[in-house]
Amino acid sequence: MENVNVGIIGLGAIAETSHILHLNDSENVTIAAVADLDINKAQEIAEKYQIPHSFQEAEEMFKQVAIDAVIICTPNQTHIPIATLAAQKGIHVFMEKPIGTDLQDVNDYLELAKAKDVLTMVGMTHRFRRDTGILKEYAEQQAFGDVYYAKAKLFRRRGTPKGWFTNKALAGGGAMMDIGVHALDLAWWLMGNPQVQSITGKTLNGLGNYQTKYTSSWESKNKKLNAEHVFDVEDFSSAWIRFKNGSVLSLEIAWAVNGEQDGNIDIELFGNKGGATLSPLTIFKEENGLLSKTSPLYESSIPFKAEIEHFIECVQTNTTPLIDGNDGYEILKMIHGIYDSSDQNKEVSFD
Known part of the structure; x- marks a missing residue:
């Protein structure tokens, strides 16, 4: 074609x-x-x-x-x-x-x-960012060895979107479904797309419909959707995700929190041969018996x-x-696992 x-x-x-x-x-x-x-x-x-x-x-x-x-x-x-x-x-x-x-x-x-x-x-x-592409190449070349632990975090200080995003009937969830999906997908992809084994998650509405002055956030252009300003979703989520290959992912997501705001998705990878952080992109290794810390130089792209x-x-x-439909399904399955674990107040397991 x-x-x-x-x-x-x-x-x-x-x-x-x-x-x-x-x-x-x-x-x-x-x-x-x-x-x-x-x-x-x-x-x-x-x-x-x-x-x-x-x-x-x-x-x-x-x-x-x-x-x-x-x-x-x-x-x-x-x-x-x-x-x-x-x-x-x-x-x-x-x-x-x-x-x-x-x-x-x-x-x-x-x-x-x-x-x-x-x-x-x-x-x-975020899979199409230049820095994430470089980090993925390191991971695929086994620069980190077996990645046994990863952390993914994205906190906004006051960044709850306006419009249909806060209506569960339209959005399916809150912060985890909106911005958490990006952090989860990116960390999971960098870890090599391991199969999920179990999830312990907690979701809650911490700050809700805050009235903080002089702040702004993303707003849907369609004013008719969620005209009633329904807010029945979480604005904070955290999860501990175990994978069948023995690795673990810690995930923290917030639309609004009383703490520092992250400029971008924060990813950390820890392996038995090396490690990395994404924001900023840094590679940690031990070479010739010496510890090293490398910051790759690159031109940015338009994701x-x-x-x-x-x-x-x-x-x-x-x-x-x-990122095909099967990957999309696996990410949604993990998000549902986080919600289910929080609702049931226990760890949930997958076959």
């Missing part, structure tokens, strides 16, 4: 500031149609970027326009229903994280996608651009994406 006709569903900030921008910069890509429940928004975006078709419903897009691939940027709960409609038409799917909210629904979709030979990619943008270019290349060459 040379030229790829792409449809975009859900025209919030991520669609306009990232996906449309980078798709238009990509060779052999045509944005054939856009869709949004706010039809005025869809028409406005279509006119602004000279996109030939605009719709209110995804189903109408799929019926009326020849689409090779779709990018889904809608609330979490809608990812799988839309992806299922696409897969039924043989349309390849890119969806923003998480892959979905219900494990059985995700499993059913993945079976359909496999039967229809449809590619699925989940938007785990969102690299991510979307990777998806288009996978569609053109029919190759499995770096």
Whole structure:
């Protein structure tokens, strides 16, 4: 496949500031149609970027326009229903994280996608950062030996998003489902995607709907979703995840906390031959009987651009994406394990 006709569903900030921008910069890509429940928004975006078709419903897009691939940027709960409609038409799917909210629904979709030979990619943008790519190369070259322990942390001081993110019916969860999914995925990937054995987790709403002055946070552009300002999800999560290869991951996530704010996802890896931290990228080794500490030099990249270019290349060459549907399922399974452990106040195990 040379030229790829792409449809975009859900025209919030991520669609306009990232996906449309980078798709238009990509060779052999045509944005054939856009869709949004706010039809005025869809028409406005279509006119602004000279996109030939605009719709209110995804189903109408799929019926009326020849689409090779779709990018889904809608609330979490809608990812799988839309992806299922696409897969039924043989349309390849890119969806923003998480892959979905219900494990059985995700499993059913993945079976359909496999039967229809449809590619699925989940938007785990941090895998496409230059520093994480360098760290992954070190790990794959066994620079750290057996990684037996890892830590992943992302704290915001006052960063609870506004809009549908705090409504469990739409988001499927709170801080863990929103930003924790990135930290969990990144640490798990750097550890080599080990199989989960058991999870002890705790989630709670610590600061809730705070009224702190002179602060700002991400806000959904769709003001109609969660117009009632429902806040029934956690803003803090922590977990201890054991894997079947004997390694362990400690995970700490917060939208809002009375403490220092992290500038980015903080990852630490500890192995029997070396270790590393991500923010900033530092490699720890013992060489010639001496301790060493190395800070690699590199030019930064544009992760969102690299991510979307990777998806288009996978569609053109029919190759499995770096973060496919199965990885998305495994991450969602672990997130559910964290919630289940917290609800049951005990460790939960996996077969």
